[in-house]
Amino acid sequence: MDERRDAQEAAIDAADRLFYARGIQAVTMDELRSETGISLKKLYSLFDSKExxxxxxxxxxxxxxxxxxxxxxxxxxxxxxxxxxxxxxxxxxxxxxxxxxxxxxxxxxxxxxxxxxxxxxxxxxxxxxxxxxxxxxxxxxxxxxxxxxxxxxxxxxxxxxxxxxxxxxxxxxxxxxxxxxxxxxxx
Amino acid sequence: MDERRDAQEAAIDAADRLFYARGIQAVTMDELRSETGISLKKLYSLFDSKExxxxxxxxxxxxxxxxxxxxxxxxxxxxxxxxxxxxxxxxxxxxxxxxxxxxxxxxxxxxxxxxxxxxxxxxxxxxxxxxxxxxxxxxxxxxxxxxxxxxxxxxxxxxxxxxxxxxxxxxxxxxxxxxxxxxxxxx
DNA sequence: TAACCTAGAGAACATGCGTTCTCTGCGCAG
DNA sequence: CTGCGCAGAGAACGCATGTTCTCTAGGTTA
The missing domain is CATH 1.10.357.10 (Tetracycline Repressor, domain 2)
Incomplete structure (x- = not known):
């Protein structure tokens, strides 16, 4: 069951793109959610925090x-x-x-x-x-x-x-x- | 009456120090107020915005x-x-x-x-x-x-x-x- | 088939922040 | 001395944001 890993990778990928393009604080968690299609609940189960x-x-x-x-x-x-x-x-x-x-x-x-x-x-x-x-x-x-x-x-x-x-x-x-x-x- | 200029210079000085030391978004207008002793009202009369x-x-x-x-x-x-x-x-x-x-x-x-x-x-x-x-x-x-x-x-x-x-x-x-x-x- | 449980979606919460608004107090004119 | 106007302090506002909570739906076991 490494679909957890897959989801993490997808989130990291999107976060990288957004953070790099616009700056870190300019990207909201909600934007990360809509960009990845991963719900906030899931994002917070994959990672402890935005940091x-x-x-x-x-x-x-x-x-x-x-x-x-x-x-x-x-x-x-x-x-x-x-x-x-x-x-x-x-x-x-x-x-x-x-x-x-x-x-x-x-x-x-x-x-x-x-x-x-x-x-x-x-x-x-x-x-x-x-x-x-x-x-x-x-x-x-x-x-x-x-x-x-x-x-x-x-x-x-x-x-x-x-x-x-x-x-x-x-x-x-x-x-x-x-x-x-x-x-x-x-x- | 260039005490306006003086106040602007003082604000710029403090803002420079704070922005540079910690990053721009990490510094709040309220912090700029307490650091300079210039009220928010006055700050916003000296400058249009934080930007x-x-x-x-x-x-x-x-x-x-x-x-x-x-x-x-x-x-x-x-x-x-x-x-x-x-x-x-x-x-x-x-x-x-x-x-x-x-x-x-x-x-x-x-x-x-x-x-x-x-x-x-x-x-x-x-x-x-x-x-x-x-x-x-x-x-x-x-x-x-x-x-x-x-x-x-x-x-x-x-x-x-x-x-x-x-x-x-x-x-x-x-x-x-x-x-x-x-x-x-x-x- | 029914009861239970897990996982997920997204609404809700609490906080923080840029900006504005109100009220106070001081100086000055009459 | 009194009334007026203005500048300033900081409380208040509205919005945005990171994080959490609740409710739902689907799957699994007995």
Missing amino acids: AILLAVLDRRHDLWTSGIARAADAVSTPADKLLSIYDFLHDWFTDGNYRGCGFINAFGELGATVPAVALAAREQKESFQRYVADLAEQAGAPASLAPQLAILAEGAQTTAAISGSADAARSAREAAEILIDAALRR | AILLAVLDRRHDLWTSGIARAADAVSTPADKLLSIYDFLHDWFTDGNYRGCGFINAFGELGATVPAVALAAREQKESFQRYVADLAEQAGAPASLAPQLAILAEGAQTTAAISGSADAARSAREAAEILIDAALRR
Whole structure:
């Protein structure tokens, strides 16, 4: 009987879409009900609270991000190319039409100060990404200073693309990353 | 009789502090009243709505940002050093204890999708910064590709510092900027 | 077939919030 | 000194929202 899981997944899916598109507090539980076709009673039997739904959404977003950059990395072979593939992944994301920034940064700005679990989820997501970049940079033989620089480029591209509405930031970040990687390996 | 202006400034000041520290929707008008000592009636005679207060807050934040980076730039002489001074300014900001990310990005994430004026204010702020960087990069004799890269580093440093709670991102961004500027001028 | 039980729908509740309304008290003119 | 007008404080309003409660319908067992 994992129709409970199915219902949870459907709710998380709809919540993710609504929260991301409009902001978390702008989405009411009633809207989530009409969007999913799941009654409020059922929603509250699947999750403890709206906050619990949000945390599940962030969890899933973390998984999607992780598998997305891993898939992009699988398409190339060297560690340096895997690092650069991050910005190609970002470019694809930016151009998908519904892009509105990093969901973790948005959630952090809106609720990070009042809901500690949200701040924690954002921190964990960013730390995990930093580790991913650091691992690849080490494999490429670069000094430890490179990884934070590349991660900052990825973060900056995300917010720049969100506010400008253009995907150009991904290209600029990739160019910058190429130069930084070159410089780090050249020495 | 510019005690009206004074009262407005005081309200904007308190609203900025509260909105920035906790998020906009987390701050009630009643809290703004008790924090400023200005009655609700008076607040609503000074501003049309809570949204109007927020827009005034963003306006002031834009002015403070602009004058802040200008002051940092005044301390050095070459265009390249002025570009690098941006990251020193960021480092000072990150270490001031109450740093919680870029106010425009936070406002954009929370309300950008539902309040068009907020999205507009964020876009204008970022465009203005991009122009500032582009002007300095041109004065330095760098190709047009440099400015977006440096702006992305600044944006990324802001979000990284916000979520990690550390000011290290400013140092990493400055190191990266030095390399990118060098590479852009060398060729 | 009948009694019981479970699960679900959505009405209801309590609270909180942006905004408005009313009443008080002070200053000033006559 | 008295009556008038105005600014301001904060109580009140109406609405929206997260959460809970009740009532119904369908299925299962004896």
